[in-house]
Amino acid sequence: MTQNNQINVEGTTQSNWRAETISLHAGYDANEHNRSAALPIYQTASYLFDDASHGADLFNLAKEGYIYTRTGNPTLDILEKRLAALEGGVGAVTFATGMSAIDAAISTIAQSGDHILASKEIYGGTHNFFKEVLPARGITTEHFPIDDLAQLESLIKSNTKLIFIESISNPSTRVADIPKISRIAKQYGIVLIVDNTVASPVGINAIELGADILVHSLTKYIGGHGNTLGGVVIDSGRFNWQAYPEKYPTLSTPSQAYHGIVFNDYFKELAYIVKVRTSALRSSGAALSPHSAFLLAQGLETxxxxxxxxxxxxxxxxxxxxxxxxxxxxxxxxxxxxxxxxxxxxxxxxxxxxxxxxxxxxxxxxxxxxxxxxxxxxxxxxxxxxxxxxxxxxxxxxxxxxxxxxxxxxxxxxxxxxxxxxxxxxxxxxxxxxxxxxxxxxxxxxxxxxxxx
Ligand SMILES: Cc1ncc(COP(=O)(O)O)c(C=O)c1O
Missing domain, CATH: 3.90.1150.10 (Aspartate Aminotransferase, domain 1)
Incomplete structure (x- = not known):
């Protein structure tokens, strides 16, 4: 605490904070924001370059910084840090909706010719995405009952890139045995993506239980007021992408959009989440608005x-x-x-x-x-x-x-x-x-x- 006011201006996330405290304070240093006690809304499309080389460095991903709100914004950044801290992840990227977050989480690693395994008990919109949108991109999905892990294992193929489940399914309220499913995913070197929307970060610690990647519709419990759409992808940082370069080529081969950078080599444990931002978000354009981020962060507080x-x-x-x-x-x-x-x-x-x-x-x-x-x-x-x-x-x-x-x-x-x-x-x-x-x-x-x- 500073001498003259009651706000925390000393640091950002403290590793020993509990969920209640993280929801209010994580990711925010008031000294960096004119000592504003409340989360500021950065309602801007673009950010100034110092000079030509600064702009080039930002576009080369050689320097960290904001370029354009479609790929990053300080208000969103604080919400993202808060959500990552709450779930125990290494990074998060917010989206305009939960569905666009799900699309990004999957399209960052699944390409034409790939195969997905998804539980049968999932939200209807996600089901439609697997049934209608992904086949048009050359990606097939097979479904397994959430409690039939023998069937899950029997459906795994050499081109299976990810397993997708809801920690608590909407609307049937089936609860996934995340540790068991995670063990199978690890055994076959496959990513486990968990939609933690219904449980919310305070209902289930999905990363602690074994999820590699989380998605949330922020529209639901996190926002909580039924007035703002949003989504997020959170990376546990635990999946060893480098161990499976052939299975996940989007992270292990040179990126044409970024001058030949290999995300695994350059960003290490952050490779996946940086790719989500710089590829899926950049191209889909499904960015959360700063005002929505403010409302969702306000919801998160309670x-x-x-x-x-x-x-x-x-x-x-x-x-x-x-x-x-x-x-x-x-x-x-x-x-x-x-x-x-x-x-x-x-x-x-x-x-x-x-x-x-x-x-x-x-x-x-x-x-x-x-x-x-x-x-x-x-x-x-x-x-x-x-x-x-x-x-x-x-x-x-x-x-x-x-x-x-x-x-x-x-x-x-x-x-x-x-x-x-x-x-x-x-x-x-x-x-x-x-x-x-x-x-x-x-x-x-x-x-x-x-x-x-
Ligand atoms: C479990 C679950 N995941 C994802 C979504 C999609 O979220 P959004 O409506 O924010 O796109 C929903 C929406 O109802 C949902 O219930």
Missing amino acids: LSLRYERISDNALKIVNFLNTHEKVKSVNHPSLNAHPDHAIATQYLKYKGAPGIISFELNASSHQISAFYNHLNLFLRLVNIGDNKSLAAIPAQTTHRQLNEAELKLAGISPGLVRLSIGIEHADDLIDDLKQAFAHAFIEAPSKSFAKVV
């Missing part, structure tokens, strides 16, 4: 508090749904009956309780729609991780492009309802569910009654 409250609320709502006569089944890893309860108990923090709950009703499709239509407090929309509680019917919305067989494999029945629990009072949320149930299962009016009205 992530731990919000996640704790969300977990507590989720447990109460799971308990309510699980004992309701009209509910056929509830998917939530806190339940003994959940197939991944033991894994969740071992690896999930905050009582093993993520904020996503999905459930099926003993009801006709008409009654399911009536239940959904009568929700007042739960917002009817497609998003997760908002402070406000949300409800969606995935088969009709987020996973609409999947055919019947794919829906079944992803654990999504036509009447599955997904709730994203927020930070309201749990009793108010339960009251809202109660009145929606009452409307959905109301006795049909008798004919004589119908006549009178």
Whole structure:
């Protein structure tokens, strides 16, 4: 602390800080920003060169510095440092959305002729990306059930470049056994990419458990306010790219865009994440805006508090749904009956309780729609991780492009309802569910009654 104010101007990330502290302070030195206590928004497209050689050095990647906000910006940089510190990574690159982060994480290492293994239980948008976009680039994907690691191993081929999983799947809430999947990936020298969106950095330490690369949709728990899109790729720095030069040629062969630099030789453990920025981000142009970075960083400040409250609320709502006569089944890893309860108990923090709950009703499709239509407090929309509680019917919305067989494999029945629990009072949320149930299962009016009205 300095003598004349209360802000931390002395350093950046302290290695012993806990998640709560990292979320507020990591990556920021107020002395470098006119002693501004709050994160400044650098609303600029470009940055000045000292002279011609400075510009050339920056473009040659010979000097560190900002060139143009599409590839880097000080506001984004602080958010990136904070997220990398929170997840225990060596570096991070933010993106305009979670989907563009997923695209970049994959396209940095997978090329035409390559093969990907992805779990079946993933977000519908990611599923579509594997099914529609990657084949057009000559990349094929095969899916395995998240709990069938023998099948995962049997599907590995010589051209398999990466395994993609969600630590907690959206919406089926399957919990991946990251250490076991990581062991298989390591045995075959394959990168493990984990989408940690639903767990959030405070729900699961995915890198500690064995993930090589993480992606997040920042739109969800990290932003937390349902008002800003964003994504991030975080590199653990642990994958030994140099050991597999033929498998990952984008990092081991001279880069035409950067005067023959070999990323592995030049950037060592940072090779992958520098390539994400200087190739995928530079070319896709899917940069996060500085104002969005500010809003997401503001959300991040309260992530731990919000996640704790969300977990507590989720447990109460799971308990309510699980004992309701009209509910056929509830998917939530806190339940003994959940197939991944033991894994969740071992690896999930905050009582093993993520904020996503999905459930099926003993009801006709008409009654399911009536239940959904009568929700007042739960917002009817497609998003997760908002402070406000949300409800969606995935088969009709987020996973609409999947055919019947794919829906079944992803654990999504036509009447599955997904709730994203927020930070309201749990009793108010339960009251809202109660009145929606009452409307959905109301006795049909008798004919004589119908006549009178
Ligand atoms: C698990 C998961 N990953 C990625 C995404 C994509 O994120 P975005 O909407 O920010 O592109 C989503 C969106 O719902 C998601 O749920």
